[in-house]
Amino acid sequence: MTSATTDGPAPAGHREAPRRGRASGGDLRAGLLFLAAGAALNAALAAAGLWSDFAWPAIGASFVLLVLACERIGRLVPVKGRAAYERTLALGFPLLVLVLWELAADSGFINPTWFPPPSRIGAALWDLSTRYDRFSGTTLLGRPWLMPEAFSKEGWAGIWALVAESHVFATVARVLVGFVLGAIPGVLLGVVMGLNQTVRLMLDTTLSAIYVLPKIAIFPIVMLMFADPFGEAPKILVVGLSVFILMAINTMAAVRGIDRVYLMAGRNYGARGWSMLRHVILPGALPVIFSGLRIALGTAMIVIISVEFVRAKQGVGYMTFYYWEVLNPEKMYAGLVVVMILGVLLTYALQWLQRRLMPWQK
Secondary structure: OOOOOOOOOOOHHHHHHHHHHHHHHHHHHHHHHHHHHHHHHHHHHHHOOOOOOOHHHHHHHHHHHHHHHHHHHHOOOOHHHHHHHHHHHHHHHHHHHHHHHHHHHHHOOOOOOOOOOHHHHHHHHHHHHHOOEOOOOEEOOOOHHHHHHHHHHHOHHHHHHHHHOEHHHHHHHHHHHHHHHHHHHHHHHHHHHHHOHHHHHHHHHHHHHHHOOOHHHHHHHHHOOOOOOOOHHHHHHHHHHHHHHHHHHHHHHHHHOOOHHHHHHHHHOOOOOHHHHHHHHHHHHHHHHHHHHHHHHHHHHHHHHHHHHHOOOOOHHHHHHHHHHOOOHHHHHHHHHHHHHHHHHHHHHHHHHHHHHOHHHO
């Protein structure tokens, strides 16, 4: 009678657990070692009085060591905490840059006159947000704290008067109107160009040639098209043209890049004409179209800020350029901060729309 022996190879889980423990410990030690190396490098250069002479190589090496440390430490983050870890990286690094900027300005490493520290830029942004400019009759945000009183006295006319004085409202309105007026016909033309070779051959070269033109260069031509060349219509139209050309080219590439398997499957299920366009072509092209919309939105912001630099009396671009002219760098940088914030908020709004129109990507 043979008896079962208890000796034998250990279960796989018992072998893997120590290995994972050793790997985790190695990643942690490596991450801490990279951080310590970065701190030691900067401390040694500062102690020797050489940090200013080797500032940019030291900053580059410190960034590489920080990336390596974060990658090793990121391997230790459990799956449940991965999203929080990624948000920490996305928000923590910009905050670190702001802290270093503040320290560099206070220590005199950079000239605080032309590169004011974030604290002074923040104070300037607060002043712009709360102060009414009597010379131009404008504000940054439209003084929303006065809206309840204005509504009680003048109704919606009072609310609109406060909104109309806002630099942010002027810029956002121009961007959104021009973006919609350019994106919709651009997508439609791009679909036609993607499906019809004759139209594509006729228009592709022309659109490509116009695309490379600086949009600010065609703004004077656009001004000649309107009875009021200094009104809102030329500014909106140049934004719309920029978005239209970009979206036509992007959508054409999106339609032509659809996998032929999807088209064959649609035909096998009886899709023809409008049914094929609605259920196969547009859903297949939407991911690339939205990537183009995101680029087009950034282009629209760049174009309108450039136009406001040269021909506007209201808008974030005008405000930024005005404070450059009067040599007020804190408020000039505050204007640039507002532009970046608007870009982030508009991009998030576009991503929200993308999630609603493409729920299958979840």
